[in-house]
Amino acid sequence: MNKEKTSKLKKITPIKEEGLTAPKRLKILITIVERAKADFYLDTLEGYEVNLQTVIYGKGTAPSEMLQYLGLSEGRKAVIISIVQEEKIKKIFADYEDKYFKTKNGKGIAFTIPISSVIGVMIYQFLSNTVDGIRGE
Numbered sequence: 001m002n003k004e005k006t007s008k009l010k011k012i013t014p015i016k017e018e019g020l021t022a023p024k025r026l027k028i029l030i031t032i033v034e035r036a037k038a039d040f041y042l043d044t045l046e047g048y049e050v051n052l053q054t055v056i057y058g059k060g061t062a063p064s065e066m067l068q069y070l071g072l073s074e075g076r077k078a079v080i081i082s083i084v085q086e087e088k089i090k091k092i093f094a095d096y097e098d099k100y101f102k103t104k105n106g107k108g109i110a111f112t113i114p115i116s117s118v119i120g121v122m123i124y125q126f127l128s129n130t131v132d133g134i135r136g137e
Contacts, residue, residue, distance in 0.1 A: 026127055027085075027115060028083060030110065032078070034078070035077060041078075042080065050084055057079075058078075059075050096110050
C-alpha cells in the first residue's frame with residue numbers, strides 16, 4: 001500500500017449518533033419440564049418480561065429402561081419456547097436451578113439457541129419487549 005491509502009484508512013472513524021444504541025440480542029429459550037409444572041415455569045418467565053411464550057405438550061418415546069437409567073419418571077412433558085433478551089438468560093437459569101432443587105420432582109432441561117437476525121423493527125421491539133409508545137388505547 002502506498003502512503004495515501006494508508007493515511008486515508010487511518011482517518012476513517014466510526015460515526016457516533018446521539019441516542020442510538022445497539023439492539024439487545026435475543027435468544028430462543030427452550031424449557032422442558034413435567035406437564036403439571038408448566039404453569040409454574042411460565043409464571044417465572046413472565047417475571048422477566050418475556051412477551052412470547054409457546055407451550056407444546058409432548059409425550060416421550062424413550063424406552064422405560066432408558067427413562068429409569070436417566071432418572072426420569074414419565075414421558076408426558078411440556079416444552080416451553082420463549083424469546084428472551086440475552087442479558088436475562090443467566091438470571092433465568094439461576095431461578096430455574098433454584099426451582100429445580102426446591103420443587104418435589106423438580107426435574108427439567110433448559111437451553112438457548114441464538115437468534116442471528118430479526119426482520120422488522122416492530123417485530124424486534126415486540127420480541128425484546130422494548131416497544132415505546134402508547135399501550136391500551
